[in-house]
Amino acid sequence: MPKIETDLFKLICVLAETSSAKITAQNLKEHYSDSAAKKLISTKVLIPAQHNQDVNVTVDDEDRSYAVQRHNGGMAYFSPKAGWTAIKNDDLLVFQVSFDAMLRVVMDALEIPANAQPESIMNNKIWFLGSIWLNKRKTPVILGRRLADQEAAEALQNYLQDRHTSTPALVLAISSNLPVYLRLPSQNRLVLMDDAIEGQSQVLTLNTQYLAEKMGASVDQTGFSEGYRTAFINGVQYEFTKLQAEILEVLDKAGRPIHKTEIMAATSSMQEKLNSVFRPKGQYHPAWNVIIKNDRKGNYWLEYR
Numbered sequence: 591m592p593k594i595e596t597d598l599f600k601l602i603c604v605l606a607e608t609s610s611a612k613i614t615a616q617n618l619k620e621h622y623s624d625s626a627a628k629k630l631i632s633t634k635v636l637i638p639a640q641h642n643q644d645v646n647v648t649v650d651d652e653d654r655s656y657a658v659q660r661h662n663g664g665m666a667y668f669s670p671k672a673g674w675t676a677i678k679n680d681d682l683l684v685f686q687v688s689f690d691a692m693l694r695v696v697m698d699a700l701e702i703p704a705n706a707q708p709e710s711i712m713n714n715k716i717w718f719l720g721s722i723w724l725n726k727r728k729t730p731v732i733l734g735r736r737l738a739d740q741e742a743a744e745a746l747q748n749y750l751q752d753r754h755t756s757t758p759a760l761v762l763a764i765s766s767n768l769p770v771y772l773r774l775p776s777q778n779r780l781v782l783m784d785d786a787i788e789g790q791s792q793v794l795t796l797n798t799q800y801l802a803e804k805m806g807a808s809v810d811q812t813g814f815s816e817g818y819r820t821a822f823i824n825g826v827q828y829e830f831t832k833l834q835a836e837i838l839e840v841l842d843k844a845g846r847p848i849h850k851t852e853i854m855a856a857t858s859s860m861q862e863k864l865n866s867v868f869r870p871k872g873q874y875h876p877a878w879n880v881i882i883k884n885d886r887k888g889n890y891w892l893e894y895r
Contacts, residue, residue, distance in 0.1 A: 593793040594633055594695050598626060602635050602695075603764045603783060606687045606735050611714075612639055615683035631685070635695065639686035658682060689714055696733055696762070699796045708733075712745040724802040730759040737763050743772045747829060751775045760805055762786060773820035775827040779804050813894065814842065821881070823894045828877050833859050833867055838892070841882070847889040864890060 601622065605613055613636075618627050630636040658677060659666060666676045693708045702720040709718040711732070719731045732749075736742050750759060758777035766782050774780055781804050788795040814821045818835035821828040830838060836857040841848065850864040861867060868875040868882065875882075884890045 593698070594635065595629070596787060596789070596791055596794050598629055598633075598635075599695060599794045600784070600787070601626065602630065602687060602692060605636075606689075606692060607765050607767075609736070611687040611689075611735075612684050613686075615685065618685060633691070635688055635691045636685045637688045637691075639684040689717075693717055693719065693733065695794060696796075699794050700731060700798075702731075711749050712742055715739070715742045716746055716749070722798070724760070724798065724805050727805070729805055730754060730757060732759050732761045733764070734761060735764045737765055737772060738767050738769050740769070743769060747772075747775060750778045751829075754778055758805065760801060769817075773815050773822070773827070773829075775829070814838065818842070821877070821894070823881060826876070828875075828881070830875075830877075831867075831870075833857060834875065837864065837867060838882075841890060841892045844891070847885065847891040850888045850890060853890060 605611055613621075618636075622630075627636075654669070659668070662674075662676075664676055666674045668674050697706065697708065697719050698704075700719065700722050702722060706720045708720070710716075711718055715736055716732065716734045719733055721728045721730050723729070732746070734742065734746055737746060746761065750761075753759075755776045758779065761774065761778060761780045762783050763780055764783050766784055768780075768782075772780070781801060786796045786801060788797045813823065818838040819830055819832070821830070821838075836859070837853055840853050840856045851862075853864055854862060859867065865874075865878075865884075868878050881892055881894045882890060883893050
């Protein structure tokens with residue numbers, strides 16, 4: 591695949607971060623220059639998708655949606671007020687981001703061999719691209735989109751926990767809108783794609799020196815993340831569910847032993863037993879009796895400073 595221009599790749603990243611990663615031909619025409627649209631299509635990073643099945647029309651100052659159907663040899667929609675209304679085929683045309691092409695563009699920029707095949711970690715969300723040399727260390731590289739989606743964030747965290755606790759990976763995130771609770775286990779590093787791109791280069795180039803520096807940085811997080819979904823304490827990374835995080839926030843803000851009934855009343859849970867929250871499958875959370883302490887009389891507190 592030929593090198594792609596930096597500005598074009600940034601446009602693709604914007605589209606890739608939408609939920610459907612699609613754009614209508616009409617919106618493509620309205621929001622992108624003719625030359626940019628043609629290049630995106632000619633490089634096959636944007637490919638034709640299924641035509642729209644409905645059309646949005648303003649009737650009496652109200653937006654309404656009508657199903658598109660074949661009528662009199664063409665495409666049309668029927669509304670009770672206007673009857674059958676013909677639609678040009680171009681108005682129904684939709685393009686979508688080709689993730690295969692997008693991955694290849696990033697892999698080429700990282701100089702990953704052309705015969706290397708990316709591995710899907712989560713369908714159309716997270717991929718393992720291969721390994722590159724950074725600071726004389728072979729570093730696994732992962733690409734992620736829509737990491738603000740909780741399901742994608744958790745899939746990434748679980749994958750890294752299973753595969754990359756001893757061999758840290760570099761995670762390139764297409765989005766800059768990341769949730770505060772997204773923390774990577776161990777020495778894995780997350781870098782925003784926008785930060786990794788060499789801004790002075792006309793064609794897409796990733797700043798490997800910057801990436802090497804990020805991979806060489808030491809973990810400086812101590813304590814809980816904002817939202818209490820993760821913690822890094824005494825060299826150990828912990829992950830928590832939403833309810834567990836609510837309990838931890840109550841305990842942390844109390845700063846003293848507090849009874850379980852008061853704790854649970856301050857959360858969104860209907861459960862009464864606090865220890866059951868940290869023992870969902872018959873096994874206590876690793877933070878239990880390490881960070882989360884109790885006096886066996888129903889009082890709980892945190893010890894981590």
